[in-house]
Amino acid sequence: MDNNKAKWLLENLLFRLADRDDGKQELPGIITEAEQQALSAAIGALSTPPQTTPEEPTDTLSLRARAPVASIVAEKYSSGDSDALADEAQEAAVESEPVDGDVEIEEPLESKDDEIEISLPSFADEPVSPDFRLCIDFGTAMSKVTLVHDGAGKDGGDEIRVLELGEVAGQDPSDGPLELLISSVYISNDGYVYFGKDALEVSEQEAGDGNRQRIDNMKRFLSEDGIDQVLSDEFNPTSVEIDYRDIVLFYLVYLTWVINQCSDELGYEKAICRRFAMPCFEVGKARQYSSMLSRMLGDAQVVADLVAEEISEGIALDKLKLICDKVQEKNFEYSFVGSPVTEPLGVASALVSEDGAANNLSMVIDIGAGTTDISLFRIRVDSNESVYVANQVPGAARGLTMAGNYIDRVLVQKILSSAGITYQSDNYRRIRNDLERKIRVYKEELFETGSIDVPLPNGEVIEVMLEELLQSQSIHEFQKELRNKIVEVLEEVDDFILRTAPRKELVLVLTGGGASLPFVRSMVGENIEARNISLKTVKSHDFPEWLEEDHADLENIFPRIAVSLGGARENVIVPYDQQNMELADA
Numbered sequence: 379m380d381n382n383k384a385k386w387l388l389e390n391l392l393f394r395l396a397d398r399d400d401g402k403q404e405l406p407g408i409i410t411e412a413e414q415q416a417l418s419a420a421i422g423a424l425s426t427p428p429q430t431t432p433e434e435p436t437d438t439l440s441l442r443a444r445a446p447v448a449s450i451v452a453e454k455y456s457s458g459d460s461d462a463l464a465d466e467a468q469e470a471a472v473e474s475e476p477v478d479g480d481v482e483i484e485e486p487l488e489s490k491d492d493e494i495e496i497s498l499p500s501f502a503d504e505p506v507s508p509d510f511r512l513c514i515d516f517g518t519a520m521s522k523v524t525l526v527h528d529g530a531g532k533d534g535g536d537e538i539r540v541l542e543l544g545e546v547a548g549q550d551p552s553d554g555p556l557e558l559l560i561s562s563v564y565i566s567n568d569g570y571v572y573f574g575k576d577a578l579e580v581s582e583q584e585a586g587d588g589n590r591q592r593i594d595n596m597k598r599f600l601s602e603d604g605i606d607q608v609l610s611d612e613f614n615p616t617s618v619e620i621d622y623r624d625i626v627l628f629y630l631v632y633l634t635w636v637i638n639q640c641s642d643e644l645g646y647e648k649a650i651c652r653r654f655a656m657p658c659f660e661v662g663k664a665r666q667y668s669s670m671l672s673r674m675l676g677d678a679q680v681v682a683d684l685v686a687e688e689i690s691e692g693i694a695l696d697k698l699k700l701i702c703d704k705v706q707e708k709n710f711e712y713s714f715v716g717s718p719v720t721e722p723l724g725v726a727s728a729l730v731s732e733d734g735a736a737n738n739l740s741m742v743i744d745i746g747a748g749t750t751d752i753s754l755f756r757i758r759v760d761s762n763e764s765v766y767v768a769n770q771v772p773g774a775a776r777g778l779t780m781a782g783n784y785i786d787r788v789l790v791q792k793i794l795s796s797a798g799i800t801y802q803s804d805n806y807r808r809i810r811n812d813l814e815r816k817i818r819v820y821k822e823e824l825f826e827t828g829s830i831d832v833p834l835p836n837g838e839v840i841e842v843m844l845e846e847l848l849q850s851q852s853i854h855e856f857q858k859e860l861r862n863k864i865v866e867v868l869e870e871v872d873d874f875i876l877r878t879a880p881r882k883e884l885v886l887v888l889t890g891g892g893a894s895l896p897f898v899r900s901m902v903g904e905n906i907e908a909r910n911i912s913l914k915t916v917k918s919h920d921f922p923e924w925l926e927e928d929h930a931d932l933e934n935i936f937p938r939i940a941v942s943l944g945g946a947r948e949n950v951i952v953p954y955d956q957q958n959m960e961l962a963d964a
Contacts (some may be wrong), residue, residue: 388416477917494812496704499679501649506714510537511651512637513719513945516674518595519818519891520558520749521633521760522939525646525948536947540932541640543633547574547690555935559636563629564592565609569616570692573632580692581815590615591811593625594818595748595783600626600657600667608956612811617921618696623670627702630678635689635741638682648679653716655724655941660753668718675714680705694710719945721746722753725889726768728936728944730759731924739879740768740918741864744941745892747782750860751775752867757778774871777953778863782892786817788852789842793832796840825894848897850901857897861906868908878909893937 387587394530512526523541530537543559545771553560553575564577567590572580581592591612599605599622608621638648654671656664684701685693719727722742730736736759744751754774758767790813794800799809813820824830824844832840847853867874868884890893921933932939 388420402869412926413810420878427683448763452724461653468538470900471481473764476807494684494701494704495706496680496684496701498710499648501647502710504647506649506651509651510646511946512641513653513655513942514637515655515721515723515724515939515942516632516633517561517891519561520554520747520938522558522942523637523640524939524942524946525641525644526943526948528948534682535928537915538929538932539644539894539945540935540943541637543636543640546636546639549575557935557939559633561629562592562594563625563632565614565616565695566692567615569618569695570686571628571695571698572692573629573689576692576945585812585815589807589811590787591814593622600748603824609705614695617694618699620695624699624702627674627678627706628698630674631681631685631698631702632689634675634678634685635682649714651716652714653719653945655721655945656718657746657749658720658722658753658775664718671718672708672715673712675715676710677702677705679712680708680710684887719941720753720770720775721751721890721941722755723770724941724943724945725887726755726770726944727751727947728889728940729918729922730757731922735760737880738883738885739875739913740885740887742887742889743860743864743898745781745888745890745895745898747891748779750778750863750890750892752778754867754871754875770820771871771875774867774875776863776867777857778859780859782821784819785853785895787813787894788850789821789847790814790817791852792842792847792850793820793834793840796842797834797838805836807852809836853897860898861901864901865906865908868906868913873909876913879913882913884915885918886915887918889937889940891938 379384487908509529510525512523512525515522521543523543524856525539525541527537527539529535540557542556544553547559549556549560551653560574560578562574562577562581564572564581566572566580567584577592581590584590593609593613599607605623605626606621608619609625614620641648641650653677654675656667656671658664659667666906681698681701682689684705685698721744725742725744726740729740735756738757740757742751742755752775754771756767756769756771757768758765790810793813794806794810797809800805803809813832816825820830820832820842824847828844829843832842834840884906888898892898899917904915905912906915921936925932925936932943936943
């Protein structure tokens with residue numbers, strides 16, 4: 379473990395000591411895995427103290443100057459004597475103040491620019507195989523990656539591997555399916571950047587002052603045009619100025635590092651074609667963000683190679699920023715980065731079987747955390763006639779900024795209102811920040827159990843009922859806007875598409891983290907009018923039949939991984955051609 383991080387973790391243990399009624403102190407809460415590693419590292423370092431020389435500088439201060447504090451923390455914590463831990467560690471901190479000769483200061487990072495060697499990864503010149511590919515769906519809440527190897531599965535079918543990103547990242551089943559990687563970034567008080575589960579843990583440890591926040595929803599800044607917004611002090615307590623574009627790149631570096639670990643374990647080389655999923659944007663924005671994300675994914679691989687030893691345990695913000703800037707200045711070309719896939723298009727590709735039959739007009743409604751993406755497809759599959767198409771109807775794609783994050787904000791406001799807390803309240807910012815850090819957990823529990831009790835930092839406990847939330851004006855507004863957007867899409871297409879819809883039905887394909895929302899599913903069975911044509915809405919199968927036999931293990935998480943799974947398959951989506959569709963229907 380990095381010495382600076384171990385030092386910070388040990389100091390944080392001291393900071394967390396709480397006074398007891400009897401005048402003594404105790405260490406409340408759990409001891410995280412990282413803190414246990416820091417204690418072990420301190421014991422190990424003291425058992426075999428390193429011989430430092432002027433030619434061999436340590437990270438910041440020599441271990442000799444830090445050793446007494448680490449020694450006392452390790453010994454007293456292992457004996458359970460928390461009072462001695464507090465008193466003697468503070469004494470040792472004073473006694474071990476560095477004197478002349480004890481301190482070895484590193485050069486400022488900026489002076490080491492020339493020492494950072496930046497080059498294309500070794501595999502960049504290798505040919506990219508057309509037989510297998512990845513699709514990366516980095517999400518506002520969770521990220522998913524699927525690898526598809528054509529013809530490498532059972533009976534000559536495709537091999538489908540949904541990468542267990544969470545396992546590599548140290549998540550456990552209580553954090554959710556291991557195929558879903560927590561998409562969080564946190565900058566600590568001492569200027570280190572943490573990702574995923576570590577970001578959650580460290581942000582909770584530093585939540586005492588009530589003014590610190592982590593970034594849980596970076597992807598929404600693509601949809602809300604906030605990519606160039608500079609992070610405020612509550613997100614970035616350092617003097618290093620960064621914007622949300624930097625945060626997106628930082629997270630992609632981490633995600634790339636995790637992907638590399640997974641692909642290595644599966645025996646695949648890094649020279650894999652990497653497609654990536656995007657929300658539905660208008661043409662100009664789609665072109666802009668497609669180019670930006672394509673370059674970022676390539677840059678992320680270069681940076682991930684340079685910081686591979688540090689990225690998983692926290693890395694200094696100034697160092698990460700410097701390296702990312704240097705890599706971006708190189709303006710490399712990356713042959714291993716593939717084309718973007720719109721999220722609804724990825725879902726449509728996941729639905730189509732290569733040896734089945736289907737004939738319908740389908741609307742994919744992908745309800746993520748940051749956006750709800752809608753797109754219309756005419757699907758025709760007939761294995762006897764060798765017809766395998768899911769035609770995306772031109773102009774029939776829209777995005778809605780109401781999604782999972784919107785419900786989070788509604789729930790936060792519901793809790794604050796029930797507690798009688800307004801922006802004028804003295805503890806408003808502290809309580810709101812605490813809710814925003816934990817709201818996803820509260821929301822999931824609420825939709826699973828029907829009610830929750832939410833403890834607030836001021837000691838109050840607020841009960842929230844699911845039925846009351848769903849009856850709120852804000853949720854009704856979401857449902858109304860979603861229905862209006864569906865009608866808007868249908869009104870924009872050629873009425874030929876609607877007139878020829880098989881059985882006069884519109885099949886709703888609900889995917890994403892919000893696919894099970896009650897007010898979304900309540901639209902099924904309704905009639906929708908557009909262009910003086912009435913279509914009855916029916917729901918698609920929750921799990922495609924073509925996956926049931928060989929990939930039944932994916933059923934429970936299919937709505938969450940449909941985009942990455944479909945995006946990684948060999949293209950079954952073809953450009954819409956009205957004449958060919960007329961002939962096929964005939």
